[in-house]
Amino acid sequence: MWPACAALRARAPAWALVGLRGGRAYGGGGGVTYTQGQSPEPRTREYFYYVDHQGQLFLDDSRMKNFITCFKDPQFLVTFFSRLRPNRSGRYEAAFPFLSLCGRERNFLRCEDRPVVFTHLLAADPGSPRLSYCGCGAALTVPFEPARLLPLAAICRLYHPAPERAGG
Secondary structure (H helix, E strand, O other): OHHHHHHHHHHOOOEEEOOOOOOOOEEOHHHOEEOOOEOOOOOOEEEEEEEOOOOOEEEOOOOOOOOOOOOOOHHHHHHHHHOEEEOOOOOOOOOOOEEEEEOOEEEEEEEOOOOOEEEEEEOOOOOOOEEEEOOOHHHOEEEOOHHHOEEEHHHOEEEEEOOHHHOO
């Protein structure tokens, strides 16, 4: 899981891939400890998420990560992924390399491979097909550029340039 991610970061950093719960502390990715909804400053909350290689979003401390437990609400997903940026907050940067800010809420994200996973090819207009990502349909898309596809046979994955704001 992580070696492929490190290999990909070294080769193509701008590309994307086509515990305990409740009030207890959780040792999440990278050996850090946090509590979902913690408030390190007044009126500020922090949440921790994980995205798998299929583009499914989960609370990072979810024990079971499958279709039943992933977030499916389109409005939430669009809000979360449209605000996704590299984490330069000074908090959890190594363990959670991406951050989605929503008002005074900090949503930290770690990923199995890449934060943006393309899930559908939208070809309503034959002249300009688009790739949809993270299960958001037409709400989150980028132009499909077949000439820029990058296959990595060693890990059996196909990559395409991601939106710049999400680290692409």
